[in-house]
Amino acid sequence: MSYILPSLSYNYDALEPYFDEKTMKIHHTKHHQTYVDNTNDILKDFPEFSKLEIEDLIQNLNKIPLVKRTFLRNNAGGHANHSMFWKGLKIGTELQGQLKSAIERDFVSVENFKQVFEKTALTHFGSGWAWLILTSNDKLVVISTSNQDNPLMGNLVSNIFGYPILGLDLWEHAYYLKYENRRQEYIQAFWSVINWDEAAKRFAKKTF
Structure with missing residues (x-):
């Protein structure tokens, strides 16, 4: 068995004007x-x-x-x-239900969560990813990883193992054609294209 490139459930222009x-x-x-x-x-x-x-x-x-x-x-x-x-990308979904309650529990408010996530993504040096993860003690945490590392790799890449709920690609190839060096604008655009329904499914999975 070989891995295959997954098809997208939407057209390449479906996330305009946020992702081109x-x-x-x-x-x-x-x-x-x-x-x-x-x-x-x-x-x-x-x-x-x-x-x-x-x-x-x-x-x-x-x-x-x-x-x-x-x-x-x-x-x-x-x-x-x-x-x-x-x-995890789609326009028009809403953060609600158990995931919203958990974010408010662990970050005080949704707005504070967004600020933490944006700061983590903006201050990450070089290529990598920003993540919202669920840890083994059922706590939501924001982290970043370098290159193509994933929180599921655990001790191989960091001292935090977690199940990713949502992730943002911080490699320049993900945004440079539209945003050039303006990573902050790209990060802020992410809030408009998050598929919160998919994030809620991953949160409900709770594999720990």
């Missing part, structure tokens, strides 16, 4: 496709791992020989991160 059509198309068909291809290529030597769901695979990177692990970490991480990212 050209960036979305290149991001999906070029960048994400490369992560898929590279992951499949390296797993030719480890066929037993290609049977795992991508989020399971990135939790088992310690079972891959060290000489191959970093390359797989970068590319399988890229596939996992982007697969989640596309599902």
